[in-house]
Amino acid sequence: MPYPSHVRIVEVGPRDGLQNEKTLVPVDVKVTLIQALAEAGLKTVEAGSFVSPKWVPQMADTAAVLARLHRKPGVSYPVLVPNQTGLEAALRNNVQEIAIFAAASDTFSHRNINCSIEESLSRLAAVAASALAHGLKVRGYASCVLGCPFEGAIETAAVAHVAGALYEMGCYEISLGDTIGVGTPLKAHAMISAVAERVPIPALAIHYHDTWGQALANILASLQLGISVVDSSVAGLGGCPYAPGATGNVATEDVVYLLNGMNIETGVDLDQVASAGRFISQHLGRAPASKVAVALQSTCLPTR
Ligand code: HMG
Numbered sequence: 001m002p003y004p005s006h007v008r009i010v011e012v013g014p015r016d017g018l019q020n021e022k023t024l025v026p027v028d029v030k031v032t033l034i035q036a037l038a039e040a041g042l043k044t045v046e047a048g049s050f051v052s053p054k055w056v057p058q059m060a061d062t063a064a065v066l067a068r069l070h071r072k073p074g075v076s077y078p079v080l081v082p083n084q085t086g087l088e089a090a091l092r093n094n095v096q097e098i099a100i101f102a103a104a105s106d107t108f109s110h111r112n113i114n115c116s117i118e119e120s121l122s123r124l125a126a127v128a129a130s131a132l133a134h135g136l137k138v139r140g141y142a143s144c145v146l147g148c149p150f151e152g153a154i155e156t157a158a159v160a161h162v163a164g165a166l167y168e169m170g171c172y173e174i175s176l177g178d179t180i181g182v183g184t185p186l187k188a189h190a191m192i193s194a195v196a197e198r199v200p201i202p203a204l205a206i207h208y209h210d211t212w213g214q215a216l217a218n219i220l221a222s223l224q225l226g227i228s229v230v231d232s233s234v235a236g237l238g239g240c241p242y243a244p245g246a247t248g249n250v251a252t253e254d255v256v257y258l259l260n261g262m263n264i265e266t267g268v269d270l271d272q273v274a275s276a277g278r279f280i281s282q283h284l285g286r287a288p289a290s291k292v293a294v295a296l297q298s299t300c301l302p303t304r
């Protein structure tokens, strides 16, 4: 199959990236980051989550972030929602798109959202139905698609089951999360092939954390199957608070550089996204976890 001519990048840094930060990031910094990412050309920028503030304190200010955000026309700012309480908060805050999330591992599901896979799917079906009735777009996540921090290897059939259920409850797109970044290309290929039996490829996205440095290779393998939506996090921020040892998503800068080099259009300006990455990295007091961001700052710039 030929590579897609265009890839939509879903920027998850302000949510997946920041949710793992122990020190609270001020609302203004989050707003500046989200706006810079939209200015860089990203059409989907996850803005936060309406989850329990006891579980993820960093996301407790999502309503304040949304209130101060200048929403750019044509850009979607989804928020994560785990239950009806979260959906009600989303509706109060004029959210147009939510993301619901389930896992292909029962142990991870309990650790992350305090219920089994099946309980989560029946709860989320009601949330999705209500969100759709209110005219919201609903995106779905399946976590642990290439491995679980507690259970190890995960059967592709379990991933297909969860992804299929999310699709059937009305999610327009299912993002396949390698939560702990353990996957390798042939495993990613087999997993997507199994999921494609339940969900059409155009409705699939990939969400690869880069803990083991395999994300770009896995993205390439996924593009070869026709996947054309890639989640990434500016400066490679992040991890999941309930996935021990997991580091950030693949860096947006690295994905843009890869796709530019393959003449695959993204609409994202590499310099602008790298600038947004330097902004948040400076605030967090660390260098960006993006090879491309570091290379752009070095004296011997590659051609790009
Ligand atoms: P629970 O304790 O079973 O829920 O947690 P509960 O219904 O018993 O409620 C407990 C308390 O939380 C109550 O407050 C509720 O009101 C409150 P209290 O009476 O104790 O004061 N509460 C809420 N508050 C605000 N917003 C809400 C909400 N719901 C309940 N929506 C629950 C269940 C799902 C709430 C909890 O486990 C939770 O919030 N988990 C979220 C964990 C999370 O955000 N993880 C990270 C995102 S997932 C991820 O990163 C993976 C992904 O990137 C893909 C990948 O990489 O694989 C998407």
Ligand code: MG
Pocket (backbone or CB within 6 Å): 016, 177, 179, 207, 209, 239, 240, 249
């Ligand atoms: Mg994630």
